[in-house]
Amino acid sequence: MLRLHSYVYHRPANLEEAVALLTEHAGDVLPIAGGTDLVPNMKHRLFTPGHLVALRGLRELKGISDADGLIRLGAAESLASIAADPLIKEVLPSLAEACGDISGPQLRRMGTIGGNVCLDTRCTYYNQTFFWRQALGFCLKKDGDDCHVVKGGTRCVAAHSADAATALMTLDASLELAGPGGRRSLPIEQFFTSDGVWNRRMDAAEILVAIHVPRPAPGSRFSFQKLRIRNSIDFPLVNLAAACRLDADGKVESLRMVASGMGAYPRKIGKIEDAARGNRLEDAVIETIAHETFRQSRPLDNIPVDKDWRRAMVPVLARRALEAMAG
């Protein structure tokens, strides 16, 4: 049995009220949407805010729409509704797939796309009960000074494990944030930092309102791959999203790959576009790119399962993604 600490639960009527509540209780408040990550984390005493501000009922955070070549995903739309949406399935299939494979079905009906983008980083030494963490003298990310993953480390290396965020990184997505100073837009590529303690460039009083994704150009292809222990419930051990554009002859015009589940942020794989551009996605090209994903991946023992095996699986996911896009 895991009890929650005592808090006041606010249900603001609109976005303005929500931002005002976050500002008023600064330092002792957190927003809650689906609660699927936050509630377990609070049960583990990783967060103990005196106030929670519910985002689920906010109209401004709802809806999936398509206007002027831009698809808008309300941040409080559930992962299940994104995964089942006909437009998303047709136009952004890698995102639909990523959302449709997060955790298990009950959790996808509660958890939101915005929550997935803002997901806290995870670590074997962090996502544990207070009792468990206390027995080890706590850790760098919460309540302690030592890192148990990198001995003597001074920088938290907890893993980014959000599948939808990884897919959005390949889709030119931008985030619409609302805060006390008004609204701002931030490309998702600039959203994450390498600090495992708090890996988002977002103020505590800000709320993610929506995610905007440009409608992909004709000839675009996508793939999302992930590895986990069981094909339900579990977090990814590594994941990989890919997007490419092929010309009429099947030759690559652009290619993008992002892998996560290793460090504190979803990592763009560099140097692959040159190898791919102008070529068909055939064996030799696929092998070169897969090898590059391996070279650039450095999983750590921050989440369960051997890091060397996880690293060896990155090119396997890359191959699967490239073959799926070529086919």
Added chain:
Amino acid sequence: MKQILELRVNGDRHEVGVPTHFTLLETLRYVLGLTGSKQGCDKGDCGACTVIVDGEAVLSCIMPVQEAEGREVRTVEGIAGRRGAHPLQKAFDLTGAAQCGFCTPGILCSALALLEVNPQADRDEIARALSGNLCRCTGYTKIFEAVLLAGQAMSSGREPAEIIGEP
């Protein structure tokens, strides 16, 4: 600190005084006395706490009770009708789909939410709908059989026993 909330559970309206930090599961079990929904992992992994909220199977152990306000909650206690067990429950009985029974209330809720929308769900759809419910006794085979049988019963209006030729 307590808060007065109005909840609708299994068709009954309840006005309850509940600690503000209670989950829906804690409220069902410790305030309303509905102990059918189980407290397993208590952090959203195992599915033993699954209940149906507005027609969708969700996890009550990680749902703040306030989120259930104004919505229709159904638990395992509300599955049987006035005339006795629901076809789904009869199918679980007939096929031996429950062993220790701890996961059963959650599985019944996940399965019922599926069958009410899609009584003709095939084995793959059933497996996917139940993929958030852990059972540590069986290999799920009899559970899938039970849900398939219940689906047949619900779409044909026949008794599960009649379908499999039991007396």
